[in-house]
Amino acid sequence: MMPDQLAAHLRARGVDASDAEARRYLGHVISRGGEGVMSRPPSKRFLAGVEAHVDRAPLEIVERVTDPSDGFVKYLFRSPDGALSEAVRIPLEKPGCFTVCLSSQVGCAMQCVFCATGRLGLTRHLEAWEMVAAFSAVRDEAAEAGGRVTGAVFMGQGEPLHNYDAVIQAAKVLSHPCGGRIKQESIRISTVGLVAQIRRFAREGHRFRLVISLSSAVADRRRRLLPVAGRFPLEEVADAIREYAAVAQGRVTIAWVLMGGENHDAEEARALAALLEGVPVRVNLIDVNDAREDGFRPPTDAERDAFVDALQVLRAPIVRRYSGGKEKHAACGMLAAARGA
Numbered sequence: 001m002m003p004d005q006l007a008a009h010l011r012a013r014g015v016d017a018s019d020a021e022a023r024r025y026l027g028h029v030i031s032r033g034g035e036g037v038m039s040r041p042p043s044k045r046f047l048a049g050v051e052a053h054v055d056r057a058p059l060e061i062v063e064r065v066t067d068p069s070d071g072f073v074k075y076l077f078r079s080p081d082g083a084l085s086e087a088v089r090i091p092l093e094k095p096g097c098f099t100v101c102l103s104s105q106v107g108c109a110m111q112c113v114f115c116a117t118g119r120l121g122l123t124r125h126l127e128a129w130e131m132v133a134a135f136s137a138v139r140d141e142a143a144e145a146g147g148r149v150t151g152a153v154f155m156g157q158g159e160p161l162h163n164y165d166a167v168i169q170a171a172k173v174l175s176h177p178c179g180g181r182i183k184q185e186s187i188r189i190s191t192v193g194l195v196a197q198i199r200r201f202a203r204e205g206h207r208f209r210l211v212i213s214l215s216s217a218v219a220d221r222r223r224r225l226l227p228v229a230g231r232f233p234l235e236e237v238a239d240a241i242r243e244y245a246a247v248a249q250g251r252v253t254i255a256w257v258l259m260g261g262e263n264h265d266a267e268e269a270r271a272l273a274a275l276l277e278g279v280p281v282r283v284n285l286i287d288v289n290d291a292r293e294d295g296f297r298p299p300t301d302a303e304r305d306a307f308v309d310a311l312q313v314l315r316a317p318i319v320r321r322y323s324g325g326k327e328k329h330a331a332c333g334m335l336a337a338a339r340g341a
Contacts, residue, residue: 001026003178006054015049017042025050027178030132033140059133064141070324077134085126086156087134089142089149090324099151099186100138102131104167105158110192110228114259114288114296117157125163131170135180151186155211155332159228160189161197171208184208190255195232198240202247210244211284212237213255216263217271225263238275251282251316257332258304259288260297269310282317286332289323 001009003022010017021042028038041047062084063076073089088101108115109122131154139149152174154160160167171187174180184207191198192213201210214237216222222229245252254276258264272283285308287298299307304320311318323332 002172002176006050010046010049010053013049013053015045015053017046017049021046023178026176030136030173030179031177031181033136059130059137061137067324072324073138075134075138077130077137079126079130083123085130085134087138088156089138092150096147098138098142098147098149099153100135100149101153101156102134102170103156103158104131104154104160104163108158109162110159110226112192112226112228114225114257114290116291120157122158125166126158128166128169128173131167132173132179135170135174139180149180150182151188152180152182153188153190153211155188155190159192159194161191161194161201164197164200168204168206168208171206175208185249188253192226192228193232193237193240194228195236195240198237199243202240202244205247207249209253210248211253211255212241213257214272215255215257215259217268217275218263221263221268225259234275238279241276242279245279251280253282253284255284255286255321257286257288258299258307260299260303262296264299264303264307266310269307269313272311273313276314280316281314282319283311283314284319284321286321286323289332 003026004019006026007017007019007022024038024040025042025046028034057080060078061075062078064073066073071091075087075089077085077087079085083106085103085106087103090099090101092098103126105125106123107120108117110118112118135149135152142149152171154167154171167189171189174182175184175187187208188211189208190211190213198210198212214222216225217234219229219234222234241252254272256263285304288296290296308318
């Protein structure tokens with residue numbers, strides 16, 4: 001909860017609780033992980049109210065595996081109901097700094113054909129506390145090793161905007177001074193293009209960053225690769241992106257999963273330029289990760305280079321993103337809540 005929500009929650013149950021007490025309590029529990037002694041603890045009645053009226057169920061770390069090639073660490077968590085979800089600690093270029101890739105659902109309903117999570121189907125949404133607890137666990141272990149978490153991305157299992165309210169709640173807690181203390185601009189939320197939710201996000205004026213995963217601007221091809229595209233025509237997705245661009249600070253990030261022989265021809269570049277004409281964008285290219293023997297393959301260097309050349313028609317920054325943790329199935333598109341991977 002946010003401090004005002006916690007105080008209101010307790011007052012509604014007959015506990016005399018102030019917002020200031022809630023700020024001090026949550027600052028201790030979330031920001032500092034409950035470590036040490038509180039310099040100004042809340043009243044005994046407040047603490048008794050928390051024990052009586054707030055659920056603090058644990059999130060169990062089932063397993064953590066480190067990719068020996070790049071230091072990505074994948075965490076497998078178990079919720080009280082037995083549901084399994086994952087998070088990944090991602091090392092940044094600045095030594096000792098990390099970002100945390102968080103899941104928003106157990107499985108996913110979007111069924112993107114190149115994604116291991118999409119092949120699981122959707123079990124349930126994660127609650128905000130589960131996302132915050134995963135973040136806190138990863139952050140605390142990084143701190144024990146002398147590191148620091150400076151960002152969070154909702155790009156793990158699930159479609160974040162399909163679980164809109166819980167994801168936004170978690171992002172608010174992670175960016176609060178009594179919560180994760182992450183800059184709002186350093187929190188990124190990915191979506192495959194849920195139109196109504198993109199428009200809602202734009203209306204609400206959040207400073208978190210949206211990342212829209214298109215991966216194809218050719219309608220038939222996008223429907224084949226991302227079945228959810230059948231519900232949201234590209235033109236509607238583009239209109240929603242324009243609404244978001246009108247209130248966003250800076251360029252809109254378009255994510256593009258590159259699949260060899262699939263979505264890197266000149267037709268794609270021309271279609272993307274026409275679709276988002278006038279929208280200031282940045283295109284992040286990410287090679288597909290598919291562990292199946294008959295799965296999608298990454299592009300060759302020649303295919304990727306040719307697509308980058310074709311994308312110059314956008315007159316926009318083109319960035320190749322590194323997706324690490326492949327050896328331990330911690331990379332983008334590989335999270336499937338499997339042990340020992």
